Amino acid sequence: MSLIVQKYGGTSVGSPDKIKAVAERVLGYTRKGHSMVVVLSAMSGETDRLIALANSMQEQPDTREMDVLLSTGEQVTISLFAMAVKAAGYDAISFLGDQVKIMTSSRYTKARIKSIDTEKIQNSLDQGKIVVVAGFQGVDENGNITTLGRGGSDTTAVALAAALNADQCEIFTDVEGVFTTDPNICSSARKIERISYDEMLELASLGAKVLDIRSVGLAKRYKVPLHVRSTFVDTEGTWVVEEDEKMESMLVSGVTYNKNEARITISKVPDKPGIASKIFIPISDAGIVVDMIIQNTRAGEMTDLTFTVPRTDYVKALEIVKKTAAEIGAEDVSSADNIVKVSIVGVGMRNHSGIASTMFHVLSKEGINIMMISTSEIKVSCVIEEKYTELAVRALHDAFALEMDEQQ
């Protein structure tokens, strides 16, 4: 008799028949006596259809109106789902973001959840109803509809689980869980049974798309046990939970990569105080997020500055940097967008030395040149040439013995 929050993504509810199948799956839990809260995304393809409509209206669609538009996607799914449950002879009720007061900031298309009023949900659960909540959406203090951005439904689910003090939050998706690396690249990739919140945060920020990073952060803060699993098979997926001893005994939990990277280098920058801010403020003013930054001091009063930006912002960033370089008297700007960031993640790194050097050694043995390095307590990232992506991932996966079962 648990209180379970389950979230089903767009591909899981992509057609009337799939919605019925999900309803049947949820009813399996109801029949066992669990109280169920279901968070749904828009049917797959619907959000893209709506965005295309918006783009046909306005070159840069107004963000407030965009949220009014996009939030209809989930509204359709939750009502259809409630009907499917009722057709099966059980009771259900759907709620929109504003009906259960999922209060957010007013930052349209990228709002953040501030609070949730659980009264209506709790009342409906007490009446034996399956509660169906629209993912991805909320309402600001002035009653405007907001959306949480891509992946927002994961966040809705975890926030609801936290607010309701649910026993667990299950994220149903189209993959079977979190893998040690991308199975499309590395055939020996293995599904991870348990992973810590911190490792999952690193994996999500480093390119793993299975979970929205905000939802992992929320789950960590409120200690919500998170279960990532497939809608289409019945096996257990990956549990994202608090760190335990077994996790610490693993050196590395996963290898990940991110191709949405581009590198920009400014050479022979006069090394004066305030130079870095002169370079980076115009970039952040343009809404571009800089990832890694490396500064190499040359002889004399010159320095080289290299940093990475999302490849999607590459052209815009380069333009800005060239302008700044001329202003501050830097000698040259070079750049490349054929790079990739390959990372290894594991809480075991905290207690084991030499993990980073093993990584560097593995890459050099394959003849791969490391262009940039960045580390944190539980990860090491290297920027390399994009063409080496698969080679590097497979070599690292092999070197850290990730194909082996955790039990061994």
Next chain:
Amino acid sequence: MSLIVQKYGGTSVGSPDKIKAVAERVLGYTRKGHSMVVVLSAMSGETDRLIALANSMQEQPDTREMDVLLSTGEQVTISLFAMAVKAAGYDAISFLGDQVKIMTSSRYTKARIKSIDTEKIQNSLDQGKIVVVAGFQGVDENGNITTLGRGGSDTTAVALAAALNADQCEIFTDVEGVFTTDPNICSSARKIERISYDEMLELASLGAKVLDIRSVGLAKRYKVPLHVRSTFVDTEGTWVVEEDEKMESMLVSGVTYNKNEARITISKVPDKPGIASKIFIPISDAGIVVDMIIQNTRAGEMTDLTFTVPRTDYVKALEIVKKTAAEIGAEDVSSADNIVKVSIVGVGMRNHSGIASTMFHVLSKEGINIMMISTSEIKVSCVIEEKYTELAVRALHDAFALEMDEQQ
């Protein structure tokens, strides 16, 4: 400098290009200095698409969830429209039913408006914004989404015009206005320039589909001047307004017909008190609305009872009546669904005698047998065989000289 409420129906906003065209039309009024409130329906076809989705989920879709589903249609249109206005360089803001507190009863799919909070709308108008409101939808006192039923967007528009004390309410549709009769049947049908609320109410209740009858009732109660016109041409349509002298000088304003009629007769009913309720209570319990009722007393203690029901409810009603007839000892039940109700409407009837007899004379001259008659202060309806519909409509239109201009 007026405050104008305009409503555009589904065919008027049926595609992105049409939405842009409507935005351009509204901006024409804005540029002249008018304050504009725009009420929109769902894009044509969208409501049917959503109903089909619901029907694929549940045989009789849950009405609460149906309203959650259907209300997305208008939500899409209003956001796209606001984007179109912004793309043209003007300011606009969209509001859902619950955002401007269009409070309704809780009768899902057929809710009635109780009140509207105009504060948000007024504030936005004061800021020079075009206000775009979702038609057809509201919210009940518990925060549940409701819809007003087919034609509900007309009612939203008139209710908003009344609440805002607007100077006029314009209903844009795919016909040019209210006609003296159906132009598809009678080539001399003429667009009416001005018609009274009462006449429009009769026309709407007698089968004219151009305006939702509830919206006309609201317009009458709050004295909202209503202008029915075409989205696709620029000419004036029909004004529905308070009665004036000129209208009274017209004998008949329009001829209308309704084919959604079926007749049921119970013969030789024992004429005792309480018999009528024994017959009609089971019918109304089944949700069937009886229209005309005629009782012919026979010699002795027997009576014949004839009444009409919507043809769509004919089979169900007949079944119920046959059961009742057996119970009360009536001799026979006969019925027909090949009938039509032809009506003439005009406030002039109040002051002119002989209109009804002229109608009967015209029909008999054409060899048309009248099966039932019903009258009110400003209309006369005759039930005749369906095959005579066109003949009767043309003969009546001709006899009352409706093809002539009102000015003459």
